[in-house]
Amino acid sequence: MTLSITSSVRLLSGHDMPFLGLGVFENDECRPACLAALRHGYRHIDSARYYQNETEVGKAVRESGIPRTEVFVTSKIYHPEHGYGSTLKVVDSSLERFGFEYLDLYLIHSALSGKQKRLETWKALVDAKNAGKLRSIGVSNYNVKHLxxxxxxxxxxxxxxxxxxxxxxxxxxxxxxxxxNGIAVQAYCPLIRGQFDNLILQEVAKKYKKDVAQILVRWSLQHGFGPLPKSSNADRVVSNADVYNFEIGAEDMAKIDALDQGAAGSVSWNPVEVD
Incomplete structure (x- = not known):
């Protein structure tokens, strides 16, 4: 499977989204990591209101010298801010924090606010997109029911x-x-929060002369997911993207696929089953 750090997926909105992105959760001083990512080929940064680093991401994009149109930036609205009117205000607040005229992708961060608020929030995002403030809109932590x-x-x-x-x-x-349904899938926690002691993952990493993190990112890419590996360490940010000079074979992909534990394998909050 031929992939590069610039490989992207065409979204339903008609815009292209780079598969690989830098996650900046729990990194409120994320500017150095963002700059390292952008200098080494990343063109996608995944932020959120809850992360409290929209301003830092905006500064990094400007300092990188890369044209704004070449960097795909995501943010998200957290459930306490859901509702039609509040969502419109939050979108404007995010744009002000980033210092951008538009955002490439804006997500509902979770389904925790209940059906009515979810739909009100979604309608507001549709209107903000139609107003040119958002290029694409989506959701996060949504189960089939919510979709x-x-x-x-x-x-x-x-x-x-x-x-x-x-x-x-x-x-x-x-x-x-x-x-x-043509909905692009992004993978958060693609590095399993550093739980690298699994023997299968270690064996596959050794076979391909890569580290476990690189195997995990490559596994996501080969499945067509958009992985968002997070690191505040510039060297790790660069290393996590060193995944384009090899391909995991079908037999080894199957071995990794067999590690699925369903919801029991979650390492994060994973609130997909809420009402």
Whole structure:
């Protein structure tokens, strides 16, 4: 499978999203990591209101010297801010913090606010997109039920669903639904929060002369997911993207696929089953 750090997926919105992105959760001083990523080929940074680093990401994009149009930037609205009017205000606040005229992708961070607030929030994001403030809109931590709510309401289908996704927690039903409906799947916690002691992962890493983190990123890419590996260490940021000079063979992919534990394999909050 031929892939490069610039490989992207065409979203339902018509815009292209780079598969690989830098996650900046729990990194409120993320500017150095963002700069290291951008200088070494990354063109996608995944932020959120909850992360409290939108301003830092905006500064890094400007300091990088890379044209704004060449960097794909994501943010998310957290559930306490859900609702139609509040969402419109939050989008404007995010743009001000980033110092941008638009955002490439804006997500509903979770489904925790309940059906009515979820749909109000989604309608507001649709309107903000139509106003040119957002190029693409999507969701995060949405189960099939939550995605169906949007379809049943006759609203625009999300371009993206960002979920916890790695060999131990593969979210099969959600991934299958998204693929059938043209929704791009992004993988957060693709590095399993550093739980690298699994013997299968270690054996595969040794075989390909890579580290376990690189195997995990490559596994996501070969499945067509958009991995968002996080690191505040510039060297690790660069290393995590050194995944384009090899391909994991079908037999080894199958071995990794067999590690799935369903919800029991989650290493994060993974709130996909909420009402």
């Amino acid at each position: 169906e709510e949007i379809r049943e309401a006759g609203l625009e289908v999300p371009a993206v669903n960002q979920i916890e996704l790695h060999p131990f927690c593969q979210q099969g039903p959600i991934v299958d639904y998204c693929k059938k």
